[in-house]
Amino acid sequence: MNVNLTRRRFIKAVIASSAVASQTGCQLGSKDLHAKGSVERLISLDINGKKRRVDVLPQETLASTLRYKLGLTGTKIGCNRGECGACTVLIDGIPNYACSTLSHSVRKRQVQSIEGVANKDGTLHPIQEAFVEELSPQCGFCTPGQIMSAVALLNENPKPSREEARQALSGNICRCGAYDHYLNGVMRASGQSNE
Amino acid sequence: MPSYDVMPEVQLYQPTEVDDALNLAEKFRQQGWLLGGGQDTYGWLKDRAKNPTALIDLNDIEAFKGIKATSTGIEIGALTTLRDIIRNPLINDHFEILAKAAGRVASPQIRNVGTLGGNLIQDTRCWYYRRGLACYRAGGNLCYADSPEAMNREHALFNASRCVAVSPSDTATALVALNATMVIKNIDGDREMSAEDFFVGPDTHITQMTALEPGEILTGIKLSNEWSNARYYFEKIADRDVWDFALVSIALVIKEEANTVKDSRMVCGGVACTPYRLNKVEQYLKGNPLSEKIITNAAKIASQGAETLNYNHFKIPLMENLVKRALRS
Amino acid sequence: MEFATLKKDVWGREVILGASWDLLWVILALTFIGIAMHAIIAAAKKRKAAPDSSGKRIERHEKIDRIFHWVMAVSMFVLLITGIFPKIGIEFAWLTIHWVAGLLLTVITIFHIFRSIFWQNIKDMWIGLKDFKEPFDESYKPGKYSLAQKSMHASVTILTLLVIVSGIIMFALIDTPWWERTNALSEDILGWVFLIHGLVSLALVAVISLHIYFGLRPEKLFYTRSMIKGWISEHEKDENHDQEKWVVKD
Amino acid sequence: MNNYKHIGKNFIPPDIYGKVNGKAKYAEDFRADGMVFARMYTSPVAHGRVTDIDTSAIDNMEGVVGILTADDVPSTEAPNAAILTNNPAFIGDPILAVAATDERIAEDALNKIKVKIETLPFAVDPLDSLMEGGPDAREEGNVFSRSREGSGFKKIKWTKKQIEEFRAGKEPTGEHATEWNYGNLEQGFKDAALIIEEPFVTTGYAHMSMEPRTAMAYWQNGTCYVYGSAQSQSFWLPGLARLLGVEQDKVVLISENTGGGFGSKIGAYPAAALPGYFSKKLGRPVQLRITREQEFYIGSARVGFQGWIKLGFAEDGRMTAGDVFIIEDIGPNATGGDGSSAGGAISLLYDPEAMRFRGLPVLTNTTPRGAQRGPGQNQIAAIMAPLMDKAAKALDLDRLEIRKINAVNNETTVYAEQRPVTSAYMKEALQKGADLFDWDTKQQFPQKINAPKVRGLGIGQGYHSAGAKGFDGLIRIAPDGKIHLYSGVGNLGTYSYASTTRAAAEVLKCEWDDCIIHNGRSDKNLPWSSYQAGSVSTYAQTRTNYVAAVDAVDKMKNIAAKIHGGKADDFDIDGRHVHHKTTPSKSSTYAEIAQAAIEFGGTFSGAIYPEDIHDITKRSVQNIAGTGLVGVAKDKLPQNGVIPGLAAAFVEIELDLETGKYEIMDYVGIAECGTVVHPQGLDAQMKGGAVWGMGMAGLERHVFDPQNGLPANIGYHQCKVPSYLDVPSVTRTDAVDLPDPQNPFGARGIGEPAMGCAVAALTSAISDALDGYNFGRTPVSSDMILNYVTGNNQSFKPLQTNNF
Structure with a gap:
């Protein structure tokens, strides 16, 4: 027996009909809807500028699709809860936790993951270059997420203050504690001195 | 504990029309889960602590989004993201307290997708409840957080009734302070209610945080000009300045005239199951100047009636201090 | 249809949360059907003329007992309403009203137990084997209380005692002005207590519905009057009761 | 400065490119043909015995490939961690695993398996277990000490009076399990002009490495290939081979990148061997990805301390005697051994003329403990710093001065055996830090600033053997x-x-x-x-x-x-x-x-x-x-004595008396690790260590409900790992850079002291901001500060641990 369904708030339905009947009716109703109206599984996703046809389950998160369906394992799953930021990707240029985004909700949007940050010729994005120069990453697990947040920041604000950078990256945990080095990287990438 | 983190099987509906959404909400009722930003959704589902059969994604419904000026104030679509609220000129010009509160929610990424409606109707963060225990709030018969040795640092001081969980929403405190009106739709039509009535406590609604009934959708929030451009104060105290929920937060809007308080609304977050309005403080302040003595008295009045648990008595001085800070600001 | 709502708890056990409140509709429906059938059958039967209510009045219920009855009725109603309405979607702050009414019920019930033992003739209410002649023997007349009345009383007694005992256990586990709650009982025991309290309450809904129905039936209305005013007429008594078994004291 | 060509110069480590372009592969990024996905069922009870596992509901479930239970893997003797167990000793102890063609099916299956567990008494606070009649975390006993002479269970109970006296701050009189000492302690205290005696608590907390410990394994020609999340590489092999029951040459460990370890992945851990056994059973590759919650459970945690310390100081500030008693919260697997290391750190950092350490490692049904960045040394660093301040104040000495007076140097002898050190320049580190921090000027600033804020300055010293x-x-x-x-x-x-x-x-x-x-x-x-x-x-x-x-x-x-x-x-x-x-x-x-x-x-x-x-x-x-x-x-180069990694830190905080929160205004960390080998890397370690210290000082702790053993913090949110906004935007570091004679390049290590100095500087600064009040506890959370400032009692019992 489903607790949710039966627990409460039958009064409205009861006024209309008898309780037992209404319960069955509700269940039948939902079964009907399962058959029609729920999302199509085969969809097109725009990932790093490429259209990809993917078979996506209705409940699938973008992190799963990227990692397990498309092999883009640069997007890391640190907590799968929106509490660490390792899975940060850009959706229409805005940082999002891919672990907490349904793939179906990005059908009409542009997704950029860490694999799409470097230039087409393989040269590194200024953020990537600066992170190398500053030895920003330590274990590196949070780095793709840090980079995505930083890329979004610089796209919008090419010369951020250190405080703006700190705020913009604040949704990304680094357990190694390399925050200072990441901020140095952002400042360097934006052509500003770290002194 | 058995531990899960993969999204379980669930149907997904992505209606683009208001009527379709309302129909789906009505058809699924408790079995359906309305999806805004989803940041308080996926955890519940992944944990298998809540098991809806269908997600009703409201993000494709344009009518539920946006911020527009009306003749009496502004109206905000419930599906408007916190990011948009933080950056919106209308809000920043007239109801900056809301932008400020929204800016203290969770983390940038969560604010980027989290919606105002979702932030308002999010479930409480009581860690016992979130673990999936069969507590009062989950339909059970006991409270784990209010027991002789329970770890209840984050729990309620006021208006607890069996359940001692607190309201986690930062924007809720601001909206109650602004005397916002909530617009709720279902297939039969609309209803409106004040933000204060929208949030409900365990004495009446032990398994839900708001007056939203199954089948209903919170579609908009109206802010009347009553409190636009009033002097305001918002502060949230949390352990970490990202992600963490308020230990105590305060939202104040105040109008002064000839050095005395003409009117004010003051609301605390994190101390009760709903945004906790400090009615007595508001009444006390009315007509009084904001002298240090009045402020000190106001702080004492604010915490009257607090009932502490094992680990949360620090919230009393914290709340009193925030009241003082708000009034001194 | 299940009697209990269950939940798989975090320890992997199925725990009982309490009675299944869907049963309420079943109980109401069944009670309604029962009452309707009785009403139809009763209407089909030839009705005897009601005994005359004028003439000598005989005290059937002392004032204190009438007060007890009505206080009990009120508290029972309050308890059922505050207990059941929130379960069916009519939500209000019920808990304090509920336990205050529950305390009242408990106190007057204790009072009634003492009174029935020490002041009243408890045998008047006792159901004996002989009582079962009543439905089958037109000529058999009961004493002060008919079998139906005794049965009703017995049912209410059992149910009320159960609901009080389970209620007191639950009461001990919430915050009150006198003590703070503990999790003294494990979830599964608590589940049983809630289940008993819920099922008994549902049974009370049925029993009380029947009680009200019979109290309002035309041929029994004089009993209801007696519970309000205290008396029945001699005619009414003679018509329905055995003189020897119900000896009226002066 | 030296004239090396490479040593002391920055360079670009080759693997960093993979880290910035997303191509670096961590354990979970590997796939193998035919690979199936395993998920673990972990114990819902803090202590119990599995009496029945009913898998009938998944016998014919589509997509389920197999089940692995404790019967399929070698059994382990208590209290050691098992790959899978039928005797769970903490919530989260792995009991079984299910493999399926995808993770969701595996989770669906887990949800359907019925595991019956008979519950046993449990303890989440060592003092509860020590109390007469109190619960034992293991059926075999409540104390387990590991030593070279022999390891074993003991059942040690203190009387109620002994516990109460301990809680009241008196010297513990109950039985202990380990002890060492040097010098004449009695004489040391007799010589002291000042004696400080205080109880203390440091609460353990989870490592919470970014990468949950995934492992994937398959067998090829009798060799097991394990893709694991390993902190070490070669050092893992003997342990991994032992866990898998094969010869060392029959196991290959692939661990190109590891998403953090901090002591939690030093040697092969049981979960890394699980896929090996599962793969052998199923005949196909198996990957075990665990959830963040499970990483909390089995990802190790710092040992907690409940202790008592007595220090004697001469008039001139020299420490004449140190006596420390530490009850260690060693979790269910008796891992850690931080207590003695803490004692060792006192002997090295402050060089008391006489010293005694007494330890009592108590088992609890909390998450397993292990080495965590400066295990023991960093806990005691946090406790010692405010006590040094207290001594300085009582003796009317400068706080920097008293540290210099007792600073470890090349002549210092350390530990019970009074061994020499290879080299040590703590005084130089302190001076360098003081100069960079501008200690003398900052000390002149008023403590009261814009109300309600007060300033606090702190000095911390960190140590860990580093070689x-x-x-x-x-x-x-x-x-x-x-x-x-x-x-x-x-x-x-x-x-x-x-x-x-x-x-x-x-x-x-x-x-x-x-x-x-x-x-x-x-x-x-x-x-x-x-x-x-x-x-x-x-x-x-x-x-x-x-x-x-x-x-x-x-x-x-x-x-x-x-x-x-x-x-x-x-x-x-x-x-x-x-x-x-x-x-x-x-x-x-x-x-x-x-x-x-x-x-x-x-x-x-x-x-x-x-x-x-x-x-x-x-x-x-x-x-x-x-x-x-x-x-x-x-490496048979000469080596004699203890190799110290040292660090000193200076911190300035502004503490808000109305909220109990503080902001770190300035932080300077100085490394004393011999010759600097890799300046950027050293800088990263010093700054990362500082962040860890900040987390330990104010935010991170285990919280368990003593009534049901439930942990309150199983994810990043409740574990409160510091974010960008909880640490300063800029931290400053430098190094003493004097060569150690026993390394060909003069280098020593630094990773752990980098944190110890930070947590110590913060506890010192908080105490300074509150006019010398010492909580004697980590973390010092804002509610504790607020309760102190308002004159209210703290919420917890004295010496209580694993609580809010």
């Missing part, structure tokens, strides 16, 4: 002139796997561009290298690389002598050539020498190698023999 010896070095010069550097030290994110190989490049005087590092897979011919933990890598691995390179140079010179005539000593190297010292025309390139080495064979090509090298190194040498000039040697 090891006896590991092997291996390099190869290929006929194309490239230098192949083999590093089996693990890749945790410190880049020491690479920076220490530069020691070899230094000896070979070669260009860094000509060097190729091999690491990340044990089948890449890696030597037996040190564990990447305990701050040892820099010291240990510069030595191994040094000895291997010296061996190579020696061979190069010998080959040159063979080619050009003369004696080996007549030749020298310049980075590309081996040439005759006096006849420069007699010269061969490294490439030519390498080619010749192949031709000469024997020791030159690695066909013959030293007998004293580890089996792992031997196998690697065998594999590369004949492909160039092989330099291989065991």
